Amino acid sequence: MNPLQHLAPELEAGLAALGLPTQPLAGQLLDYLALLDRWNKTYNLTAIRDPREMLHKHLLDSLSMWRAVRPGRLADLGTGPGLPGIPLALAVPGLEVTLVESNGKKCRFMREVVRKLGLANARVLESRAEAVDEPGAYDQLTARAMDTLAGILEVGGHLLAPGGRLLAMKGLRPDAEIAALPPGWAVESVQPLSVPGLEGERHLVTITRDPAQAA
Numbered sequence: 580m581n582p583l584q585h586l587a588p589e590l591e592a593g594l595a596a597l598g599l600p601t602q603p604l605a606g607q608l609l610d611y612l613a614l615l616d617r618w619n620k621t622y623n624l625t626a627i628r629d630p631r632e633m634l635h636k637h638l639l640d641s642l643s644m645w646r647a648v649r650p651g652r653l654a655d656l657g658t659g660p661g662l663p664g665i666p667l668a669l670a671v672p673g674l675e676v677t678l679v680e681s682n683g684k685k686c687r688f689m690r691e692v693v694r695k696l697g698l699a700n701a702r703v704l705e706s707r708a709e710a711v712d713e714p715g716a717y718d719q720l721t722a723r724a725m726d727t728l729a730g731i732l733e734v735g736g737h738l739l740a741p742g743g744r745l746l747a748m749k750g751l752r753p754d755a756e757i758a759a760l761p762p763g764w765a766v767e768s769v770q771p772l773s774v775p776g777l778e779g780e781r782h783l784v785t786i787t788r789d790p791a792q793a794a
């Protein structure tokens with residue numbers, strides 16, 4: 580029995596509000612949340628300590644971008660304890676997720692999650708993003724609370740396949756970061772995101788190689 584079972588109705592309501600199916604997703608997410616809560620007591624994996632707050636600020640926040648994610652290979656850079664990569668691997672059919680993280684204890688935690696949840700479509704890569712030697716291997720990159728847009732592209736841009744997209748989760752609309760994008764990259768869209776149970780602005784910035792410069 581999952582010790583966080585009492586949070587199931589709230590999680591299911593949040594998933595339904597995001598347009599996601601509730602089963603078996605809610606049970607899998609609760610299993611992930613219970614592991615995160617348990618490990619967090621010892622290993623300090625996230626500053627958010629209350630499981631109910633994690634449900635909204637980590638799980639539902641990560642999943643608020645799910646409609647923008649397409650099947651294929653995705654690398655989640657600076658994923659920490661697996662956010663947004665693990666919720667997306669559970670929710671999006673046909674997605675192969677590589678969880679890129681340099682911190683060893685966070686990687687140990689994610690390997691345990693992959694094992695316990697039987698997550699066949701997620702792999703943990705313990706590395707700095709800039710050291711990942713898989714050029715052009717990914718259709719999509721994600722990054723949440725990792726770096727500026729320019730910083731993310733600097734360490735991970737080499738991983739994107741031609742035509743690939745970076746999906747970066749941000750709070751306030753990051754106009755200054757957009758203005759500071761390095762040459763060769765262009766913003767495809769900036770979409771407001773809404774997260775069930777959370778106030779405050781959230782945005783998803785989609786970036787591609789600049790078609791003008793690719794020609």
Ligand SMILES: C[S@@+](CC[C@H](N)C(=O)[O-])C[C@H]1O[C@@H](n2cnc3c(N)ncnc32)[C@H](O)[C@@H]1O
Binds near residue numbers: 723
């Ligand atoms: C603030 S945490 C955010 C974690 C997670 N994405 C989230 O939204 O909760 C940033 C994480 O990025 C990792 N990180 C920072 N720079 C990195 C890099 N160049 N390569 C791999 N991981 C990196 C850090 O170790 C840390 O776990």
